[in-house]
Amino acid sequence: MSLRLLAPLAAFVVPTTAIGYGIVIPRSCIAGVNALTIGFATTLLGACVTYLAGVRAARRPPRAFRRPAFIARQSSRPTGLVGRILGAIMARETGAANRAAVRALAVAPNDRVLEVGYGHGRTVELLADAAPGVVVDGVDRSHDMVRAARRRVRRLVAEGRAFLRAGDSARLPHPDGWFDKALAVHTLYFWEVPEAHLRELRRVLAPRGALVLGFTERTDAVAAAFPAETYRFYSADEVGALLRKAGFSDVSLEHAAGIVIARAT
Numbered sequence: 001m002s003l004r005l006l007a008p009l010a011a012f013v014v015p016t017t018a019i020g021y022g023i024v025i026p027r028s029c030i031a032g033v034n035a036l037t038i039g040f041a042t043t044l045l046g047a048c049v050t051y052l053a054g055v056r057a058a059r060r061p062p063r064a065f066r067r068p069a070f071i072a073r074q075s076s077r078p079t080g081l082v083g084r085i086l087g088a089i090m091a092r093e094t095g096a097a098n099r100a101a102v103r104a105l106a107v108a109p110n111d112r113v114l115e116v117g118y119g120h121g122r123t124v125e126l127l128a129d130a131a132p133g134v135v136v137d138g139v140d141r142s143h144d145m146v147r148a149a150r151r152r153v154r155r156l157v158a159e160g161r162a163f164l165r166a167g168d169s170a171r172l173p174h175p176d177g178w179f180d181k182a183l184a185v186h187t188l189y190f191w192e193v194p195e196a197h198l199r200e201l202r203r204v205l206a207p208r209g210a211l212v213l214g215f216t217e218r219t220d221a222v223a224a225a226f227p228a229e230t231y232r233f234y235s236a237d238e239v240g241a242l243l244r245k246a247g248f249s250d251v252s253l254e255h256a257a258g259i260v261i262a263r264a265t
């Protein structure tokens with residue numbers, strides 16, 4: 001506790017004590033200590049304790065805001081009205097990260113592209129417009145997101161350029177080698193056994209097909225801000241190792257737009 005912090009307390013206590021004990025109490029006292037003296041001393045003591053507690057609290061480093069478990073569960077599988085609102089917020093919040101991931105995917109004309117965990121569906125539009133003749137298939141495990149995303153990209157669906165379905169990336173309904181490219185942004189955290197999902201993605205990709213994963217890297221601050229029951233974070237190197245274990249041979253990792261972008265073929 002520095003002198004600078006004690007100055008406001010002294011500025012309050014010294015004149016109040018002088019006025020209280022020098023003028024107010026002597027004029028109202030009949031004999032020495034009376035109820036007014038005790039009341040006055042107690043108030044002064046209370047003010048000092050409150051002030052010191054306030055200073056202590058203010059000097060403590062702020063605790064990271066932890067997302068409530070309910071919101072975290074919604075992010076992992078958005079449902080109902082809350083899920084739709086969260087989806088709309090996410091579409092704005094994750095825009096830059098998704099644009100960077102789509103750039104890294106290097107979509108070519110006539111590519112068949114898979115997006116896992118498309119949520120709001122905004123990135124489906126980006127992928128479909130990335131090159132001429134591109135067809136996008138999407139898999140998301142939330143039925144409410146399927147409906148919301150289908151509404152958003154109804155023009156692409158009507159033109160046969162986007163097919164959005166409900167499903168889980170642990171078991172994809174597509175034949176082996178079907179896709180040229182695959183993308184999953186902010187979805188890895190929710191896979192209980194990530195190797196199984198990555199192996200499944202490898203299976204549906206053509207032999208030279210590319211997968212891009214976009215994810216927030218684990219740091220102490222990130223781990224403290226998200227409930228561990230729902231979110232599992234990894235370092236960039238851990239994800240690189242998982243991709244190789246799942247059968248990808250060429251893996252590159254870069255940081256862009258606040259996330260790690262892992263590209264694997």
Ligand SMILES: C[S@@+](CC[C@H](N)C(=O)[O-])C[C@H]1O[C@@H](n2cnc3c(N)ncnc32)[C@H](O)[C@@H]1O
Pocket residue numbers: 075076077078090091094098116117118119120139140141142145167168169170184185186187190191
């Ligand atoms: C946090 S949101 C991310 C949405 C979007 N990719 C973005 O970056 O804004 C995660 C989405 O992935 C979906 N999801 C999570 N695990 C999945 C899985 N195993 N298979 C398919 N979809 C999954 C959720 O339903 C949710 O819509």
